[in-house]
Amino acid sequence: MTPTDPLGQDHVHPPEGRQQPMPPPGCPAHDGVTRLYVPEFAADPNAVYESLRAQGPVAPVEIAPGVPATLVTSYATALEVLRDPRNFPKDPRRWQQTIPADSPVLPMLMYRENCLFTDGELHRRLRSALNDGLSGVDSGTLRGYVERGAATLIDEFAPVGEADLLTQYGRLLPILVFDQMFNTPPHLSERLTKALGTIFEGVAADAEQANTELVLCTVELVEMRRAEPGRDIVSWLIAHPAELTQEELLSTIMLLVAAGIEPTQNLIANVLRLLLSDDRFAGGLTGGSVSVDDALVEILWTDPPMANYATTHPIHDVYLAGGVRIPGDRPVLISLAAANADPALSSARASGNRAHLAWSAGPHVCPAQSQAMTIAAVAVETLLDRLPDLELAVPVDDLTWRPGPFHRALNALPVRFPAVRPSAQTDENPGDNRWNVSPAPTSSTPQAPTSKERPGSSGSGEPRRWLNSLVRWWRGL
Numbered sequence: 001m002t003p004t005d006p007l008g009q010d011h012v013h014p015p016e017g018r019q020q021p022m023p024p025p026g027c028p029a030h031d032g033v034t035r036l037y038v039p040e041f042a043a044d045p046n047a048v049y050e051s052l053r054a055q056g057p058v059a060p061v062e063i064a065p066g067v068p069a070t071l072v073t074s075y076a077t078a079l080e081v082l083r084d085p086r087n088f089p090k091d092p093r094r095w096q097q098t099i100p101a102d103s104p105v106l107p108m109l110m111y112r113e114n115c116l117f118t119d120g121e122l123h124r125r126l127r128s129a130l131n132d133g134l135s136g137v138d139s140g141t142l143r144g145y146v147e148r149g150a151a152t153l154i155d156e157f158a159p160v161g162e163a164d165l166l167t168q169y170g171r172l173l174p175i176l177v178f179d180q181m182f183n184t185p186p187h188l189s190e191r192l193t194k195a196l197g198t199i200f201e202g203v204a205a206d207a208e209q210a211n212t213e214l215v216l217c218t219v220e221l222v223e224m225r226r227a228e229p230g231r232d233i234v235s236w237l238i239a240h241p242a243e244l245t246q247e248e249l250l251s252t253i254m255l256l257v258a259a260g261i262e263p264t265q266n267l268i269a270n271v272l273r274l275l276l277s278d279d280r281f282a283g284g285l286t287g288g289s290v291s292v293d294d295a296l297v298e299i300l301w302t303d304p305p306m307a308n309y310a311t312t313h314p315i316h317d318v319y320l321a322g323g324v325r326i327p328g329d330r331p332v333l334i335s336l337a338a339a340n341a342d343p344a345l346s347s348a349r350a351s352g353n354r355a356h357l358a359w360s361a362g363p364h365v366c367p368a369q370s371q372a373m374t375i376a377a378v379a380v381e382t383l384l385d386r387l388p389d390l391e392l393a394v395p396v397d398d399l400t401w402r403p404g405p406f407h408r409a410l411n412a413l414p415v416r417f418p419a420v421r422p423s424a425q426t427d428e429n430p431g432d433n434r435w436n437v438s439p440a441p442t443s444s445t446p447q448a449p450t451s452k453e454r455p456g457s458s459g460s461g462e463p464r465r466w467l468n469s470l471v472r473w474w475r476g477l
Ligand code: HEM
Pocket: 115, 116, 117, 127, 130, 255, 256, 259, 260, 261, 263, 264, 267, 300, 304, 305, 306, 309, 310, 311, 336, 358, 359, 360, 363, 364, 365, 366, 367, 368, 369, 371, 372, 375
């Protein structure tokens, strides 16, 4: 049987003598190449997935200008790839030599000595340390961290009667929680929280300095915990029998921050958008008739925060079931979002089914699913409890999405509500400045709520330059 070869076609040039209709400028499929980094893709990714699916279970895409990749859109093929680490290894080092050093996707895809980019025994060793570190934080303790952080943030905007729930809540809360999980001492806590807030705000001008600050704080934290261990993830990682080297340790802590914070921010924002815009959940805000967990599971199916990722690097062409060829000269990304929407799955998507791929699958499946669910669920419950009459300040269709090939991330989530007084909790520990933080910079916090992109906001398509400088630091270790 001749293998089907959806990637062997020339997708760049139309066959001679055949006139191709010209797509409108900015179309994700302009020039025959499907570009996942343009704003038009972010505006309607499902339409793009549908047209890619017409090409077969895998399709060629560009994840940055001149950076080709293979995107898997079929659920069954996604599982086949994710469960075959021998043919689909994570190590990107051979590939990354072939793309420009300043490529905006490099920071998300380049090699670091942590479990995300390693295979086999090294991966098992690094992941065992990370799993044990994560499991040291019990769910009751984690709930407490989220509740305190949420109350602190809500107190900031509750008296105002309006807020951007992305920049003033969803984006900050996971940072505060990680601060607690790392048991950062107050003098480092404020520096770290501010640095992370600036970094995730994505304002390039401030990012370089914020990165340096993040790195310095992490190194200082590790040194402190080496000298004086505590009951926290950093101390547990240091003491783990896997005996992580200093480079592995710092890379693992940075992985926890990078892999943990941004998707959780987007999970919180995406689920709040659903709850505030969909009539099926409207009763749940006031009457409690629909569980927040149901909304979370729905988002993990329909708008997974990591939309296209779980990247692997086959070292030669691989033929999958049905003769599908995956070329060995480019990264393979799983479209977790497209696989979830695979028409072949329609019965499996029934309410409550958790077979979605939002956490990926196989040896690199997200190790922090329960922690992420707890953070997101408590974040939403606490907010709705304090501000039950919350409503979107703009029509849901006016909300815009941040461009980028990997994530499903809103630009802003403006809301209004009857103003309420702050709770008493922020005065409880006046001597401890751990929670005495203002929401990060507010260059993207609207004066009047609006969902449209603003100059200088993280939604402007700004490449994540802050990650570049972090990478430079990693290289220099
Ligand atoms: C507490 C928050 C979180 C932490 C600490 C965390 C941590 C991690 C880590 C360390 C990995 C790499 C595992 C490995 O390679 O063996 C990972 C993978 C992954 N995580 Fe999470 N994560 C968090 C939240 C989330 C959320 C909210 C999502 C999206 C719903 C998510 C989706 C994923 C996916 C898709 C992968 C697989 C990536 C790949 O194989 O390339 N994570 N996560």
